[in-house]
Amino acid sequence: MAVVTFISHDGEKHEAPLEDDQSLMQVAVDNMVPGVDGDCGGEAACGTCHVFVDDQWVDTVGRSGPVEEEMLAMNPEREPTSRLSCQMRVSESWDGLVVRLPEFQM
Numbered sequence: 001m002a003v004v005t006f007i008s009h010d011g012e013k014h015e016a017p018l019e020d021d022q023s024l025m026q027v028a029v030d031n032m033v034p035g036v037d038g039d040c041g042g043e044a045a046c047g048t049c050h051v052f053v054d055d056q057w058v059d060t061v062g063r064s065g066p067v068e069e070e071m072l073a074m075n076p077e078r079e080p081t082s083r084l085s086c087q088m089r090v091s092e093s094w095d096g097l098v099v100r101l102p103e104f105q106m
């Protein structure tokens with residue numbers, strides 16, 4: 001089983017199974033990972049699914065697109081590897097993916 005690890009701002013780790021074609025936000029919500037809200041249901045309209053992709057995974061998972069960028073640009077916690085997890089279609093080939101979570105979702 002492929003697994004993603006979410007690391008909260010205080011270092012707590014939460015693992016969740018990855019299944020093809022889900023969004024990473026949905027993976028987090030379905031597995032009750034604290035710190036990922038997904039308030040808009042995955043429309044790239046709320047920014048409450050913000051994650052920081054581990055540097056080692058950026059090339060594999062890809063960078064943010066233009067719609068995502070508009071939302072991320074408004075976030076003061078934005079980092080170079082920021083993504084909206086609702087815009088990330090996961091693959092079981094991403095086994096071992098690590099993302100960090102911001103202290104606050106906004």
Ligand code: FES
Pocket residue numbers: 025037038039040041042043044045046047048049071084085086087
């Ligand atoms: S769930 Fe709203 S932007 Fe991702």
